[in-house]
Amino acid sequence: MGTTDSGLQETTGPIALIRGFLAGGATGVALAGMVSGVVLERVPLLLLGAGLQVVTVTVLLIVDSWIKARRGKPVTRTALALIEDLRAIGGESANVPVRFDLTVVPDDRSAYRVTTSQSVNLVDLPTYRPQGMIVVEYRPDEPWEVEIVTRPAPEWARRVETEKADSAPESSRVAAPVRSRAGCFGGLVGLVIGAVVVVLLFRGELFADDGPAGSKPSSSSSTTFSSSTTVSGPTSSMLDIGRMRDTAESLTARVGTPTVADLTIDEHRMAVSGEAGGPQDGMHAVDLRTLPYELFPGLVREARNTLGVRDPGAWRIDVEPASGERALTIRVSVTGGGAKASLEADAQGRITKRHPN
CATH class of the missing domain: 1.20.58 (Methane Monooxygenase Hydroxylase; Chain G, domain 1)
Structure with missing residues (x-):
């Protein structure tokens, strides 16, 4: 080069x-x-x-x-050019973009073909016609850079009127290279x-969970375990259809048991904890397989709309295991504007108590 x-x-x-x-x-x-x-x-x-x-x-x-x-600043030179063809390529304003097929005839080099586009005022458009002569400016180092001179100097205007040019062969056409x-x-x-x-x-944190939701690394010891999963994306929510059950199944696979001591759910997170050697028969524990996850969104809506909390922006579900004579309890809490209220439901999702604001 x-x-x-x-x-x-x-x-x-x-x-x-x-x-x-x-x-x-x-x-x-x-x-x-x-x-x-x-x-x-x-x-x-x-x-x-x-x-x-x-x-x-x-x-x-x-x-x-x-x-x-x-x-x-690029160096330009003036030359005559022969209009081989022209075509309007759009526009509904006073200036219309036009594609020109030209034969440029420099004074110091051989004529060549080039295609260029330029906006032309509707008033001036009839002055451009095939086989007509015009004045252009071109760059010697980049001859494909051509601009039509709409108001040429008197000398060039006279040359347009008196001189003619022959069409250059198609083999002489120049175009901008792919740079x-x-x-x-x-x-x-x-x-x-x-x-x-x-x-x-960040592969450890990005790919720690094989389940459908995003994940955070779980922590465990020889006696207790705890794990949580966070849904990814600003518009994702645990209230999405099927999200809670899928996430619960993912946590069950991760901790290795369906029975846990605690289960909490909020807008973007589900967390469980328990004891590795805890009861496996479901007594005094929460069995993740048996909860009515499909009813939880309805309980959240009920808590938001009926407990007297204005603008309840946050909600939380706590599933408390059975203890003594007390049955398993699903507690739904909502907060907003400095106020807090809750309701309780049984294992079938039926509301048993309300604690309004």
């Missing part, structure tokens, strides 16, 4: 490959960081990813401005690598 087109060298080849790789890598890290922050509910990680994305875009804009400043192929390839590779690096860093 010659040395006369430094801008082309800067946007193709190894430089473009490296630039694209670095930009893609930073973007991959930023996007994966934001997604991981949402899934893991870590606001600092989400903000870090968003900040890195902003920095990446800012740096790219600065680099582009520096390249344009280094190239300086971004190397940069796109480098950007794609960098994007994938950057995202993979972040996922590998």
Whole structure:
């Protein structure tokens, strides 16, 4: 490649490959960081990813401005051109975009064919016709960059009236080269690598749960266990159809037993705890397999609407195991505006008590 087109060298080849790789890598890290922050509910990680994305875009804009400043103002020359064909390509305003097929006839080089688009005022549109002569400006280093001169100097206006040109052969047609192929390839590779690096860093937390919901790592010891699962996404809720039962089955598989001492559920989280050597016959324990999860959303709605709490923004379900003569109890609490109320239901989801505000 010659040395006369430094801008082309800067946007193709190894430089473009490296630039694209670095930009893609930073973007991959930023996007994966934001997604991981949402899934893991870590606001600092989400903000870090968003900040890195902003920095990446800012740096790219600065680099582009520096390249344009280094190239300086492009050199243009004036020439006559023959209109081979023209076609309006849209627009309903006073200025209509038109695609021109031209034969450009420079004074110091051979004529060549080129296609260019330019907006033309509706008043001036009849002056452009096939086989008509016009004045254009072109760039010697990038001859495909052509602009029609709507108000040429008197000398060129006289030449338009007196001179004619022959059509250049189709083999002389020039077009802008594909400059971004190397940069796109480098950007794609960098994007994938950057995202993979972040996922590998947080793989333990991102993939700790095999169930349908997002997860957090469970903790256990030789005598007791506790585990929780958090649904992912800002619009996901434990009240979604089938979500509670699916999550309960996931927790059962994780802790290795369906009987637990405590079960709590709120908008985005289900948690259980118990004793590893605890009772397996279900006495004085909560059996996750037998609870009426499909009725829980209705109990939450009932608590929100009938217990006198204004704007009940938060809710919680506590399932308390049977103790002595007391049967298993499902307690639904709602809070809002500094107030709190609750109701109780039995193992079949029937409301037995209300504790209004």
